[in-house]
Amino acid sequence: MCQLLGMNANTPTDVMFSFTGLAARAEEHKDGFGIAFFEDRGLRHFIDHHGARRSPVAELIKHYPIRSDNVIAHIRKATQGRVALENTHPFVRELWGRYWVFAHNGDLKGFAPRLHGAFRPVGETDSERAFCWLMQELAKAHADMPSIGELTHTLRELLPLPAAHGSFNVLLSNGQALWTHASTRLFSVVREHPFGAATLADEDLSVDFAALTTPQDRVAVVATEPLTLGEAWQPYAPGELRVFVGGLQRTD
Numbered sequence: 147m148c149q150l151l152g153m154n155a156n157t158p159t160d161v162m163f164s165f166t167g168l169a170a171r172a173e174e175h176k177d178g179f180g181i182a183f184f185e186d187r188g189l190r191h192f193i194d195h196h197g198a199r200r201s202p203v204a205e206l207i208k209h210y211p212i213r214s215d216n217v218i219a220h221i222r223k224a225t226q227g228r229v230a231l232e233n234t235h236p237f238v239r240e241l242w243g244r245y246w247v248f249a250h251n252g253d254l255k256g257f258a259p260r261l262h263g264a265f266r267p268v269g270e271t272d273s274e275r276a277f278c279w280l281m282q283e284l285a286k287a288h289a290d291m292p293s294i295g296e297l298t299h300t301l302r303e304l305l306p307l308p309a310a311h312g313s314f315n316v317l318l319s320n321g322q323a324l325w326t327h328a329s330t331r332l333f334s335v336v337r338e339h340p341f342g343a344a345t346l347a348d349e350d351l352s353v354d355f356a357a358l359t360t361p362q363d364r365v366a367v368v369a370t371e372p373l374t375l376g377e378a379w380q381p382y383a384p385g386e387l388r389v390f391v392g393g394l395q396r397t398d
Contacts, residue, residue, distance in 0.1 A: 148235070148251040149221040150332070151181075152317040152368035154324035154390035158185075158213035159365055163346070163353050166208050167373040168219055169199065170348035178222040178234040181207055182247040183214035184321035189245045190214075193234040197221075215392075216319045220249040225272075232269035236317070237277050239265060241284065242291040244320045248277040251370055252313030252329065276308045280318070294323045295398050298389050301325055305387060317368065324390040326368045328382035333372050335379045336393060338364040344374040364393030 151168045153161050165181065176197030183190040190212060194203040220235035236249040250273035257272060263285070265278035280301075287300050301318075308314050309329045318325040326332060339362075341355035368390075372379035382388065389396045 149370045150249055150251050150315060150317050150368070151217070151219040151370075151373070152319070152324050152326055153214075153217040153365065154319075154393055155215045155363070155365040156392035156394075157363055158215050159363070160211040160213050161217045161219070162208060162211055163351070164367055164369075164373055165219060166351060167346040167348055168221055168369070169204055169208065170346070177229045178231075179204060179220060180222075180234050180236050180249075181217065181219035182236050182238065183212050184216040184245070184247075184319065185214060187244060187321065189238065189247070189321070191236075191238055191247075193231060193236075195229055195231045195234050216321050216324055218247045218249050218317045218319055218324075220251075220317075225253045228270065230269065233271050233274070235273060237274050239277070239281050241281055241320075242288075244291070244322075246281060246318065246320050248280070249273075249317045250276060251315040254308055254311040254314065257308050257311040276314070279308070280304060294389070294391060294396070297323075298325065298387070298396070298398070301327075302387055306385065309385065315370065322391070323396075324366070324368070325387065326382075326390070327385075327387045329384060331370060332368060332382040333370075333379040334366060334368045334382070334388060334390075334395070335372070335374075335377050336364065336366045336395070337377075338393065342376070344377050347371075347373060347375055366390040366393050366395065
């Protein structure tokens with residue numbers, strides 16, 4: 147099973163601690179990794195078809211404190227599509243003058259929607275095909291950039307369709323919000339004042355968030371499995387969609 151990591155914050159934050167925990171799981175998930183950092187309307191996008199345990203790109207990310215308020219990362223265990231750069235998540239497309247980033251954990255059987263226009267897969271994965279379909283349907287549903295609430299409403303209608311073909315755990319962002327959907331397994335935690343300490347579940351590494359934050363900071367982290375010990379990770383219900391803006395889960 148692939149591993150997902152998403153981060154949404156109310157102020158640009160580095161994800162080095164959480165990514166180190168994610169990369170520790172690359173021993174079994176060694177078919178590539180990728181990570182995307184939003185910076186306003188810009189995007190830093192790093193992918194490698196080598197596993198995060200031995201990739202020099204992964205080592206760069208672990209030690210380079212890139213600050214972002216929306217991050218999506220993925221550790222791949224291939225189910226559909228060969229091990230190749232074009233099949234490595236997260237995938238990126240442009241819509242309404244913004245970058246969109248998508249990563250998927252799961253396996254879709256028989257999901258072969260008709261694709262037309264600007265959104266076509268470059269690689270061979272079910273994941274990229276589903277992403278292209280989502281972008282196509284969003285573009286059909288809205289002539290221009292809708293509000294976050296309107297996008298959430300549309301995604302709530304669209305996401306069950308590919309999910310009916312298998313497991314569809316998804317992270318999606320356009321730099322304004324982080325949309326997260328679970329069909330089988332996903333967890334989230336919100337870190338806010340008063341901040342405490344946490345220890346990675348897969349590495350002998352701890353951090354005291356209180357020493358690195360201000361009382362105004364707030365960060366939401368989403369992962370396939372809880373990355374840390376001593377934090378209250380909340381499991382998703384099957385089919386649940388959670389949307390994070392400014393480090394908070396939106397309820398509209």
